[in-house]
Amino acid sequence: MAGPHPHEHSEVECDSCCATLEGARVICLDCHGNETLDLCSEPECLNSVVTPKRLPDLEAPHTPNHDMLKVHRILFGRDTARTEQNAKDALVAARKTISDLKAEKRPMPACICCRNVVALPCWYCVDCTGEFPRSLFKISPCSSEFFL
Numbered sequence: 001m002a003g004p005h006p007h008e009h010s011e012v013e014c015d016s017c018c019a020t021l022e023g024a025r026v027i028c029l030d031c032h033g034n035e036t037l038d039l040c041s042e043p044e045c046l047n048s049v050v051t052p053k054r055l056p057d058l059e060a061p062h063t064p065n066h067d068m069l070k071v072h073r074i075l076f077g078r079d080t081a082r083t084e085q086n087a088k089d090a091l092v093a094a095r096k097t098i099s100d101l102k103a104e105k106r107p108m109p110a111c112i113c114c115r116n117v118v119a120l121p122c123w124y125c126v127d128c129t130g131e132f133p134r135s136l137f138k139i140s141p142c143s144s145e146f147f148l
Helices: 077-103 140-147
Strands: 008-013 020-022 025-032 036-039 068-071
């Protein structure tokens, strides 16, 4: 029996457009109930508002300014909490790095794809290694092109 496509996240659906997720799965780190809030990487879904009427498990609406985790491989249920905590820890470190660089009036990191200067919001890779912090940031347009 064949398994899911390598970039298909099993039977996870986008909570905005209801399509089966293929490619990247975006998980909101701020919206939690019994289930994760999952979005596909389409711009209209990433910029959407998901209300408790649409997803009854939500305590408050999901908005595009929430912290999000983009996953490019299947994430098993048993790994979700650890992965989310690692992403939150990385987010704290990335925000501190940007804040420190601004305070010291030092250059901002460059996108690892296009080498443009990073500005918020941006993506921060929690799997990459390299010279911290310059090799870990991706600006939004490059993020989808680089991984998919």
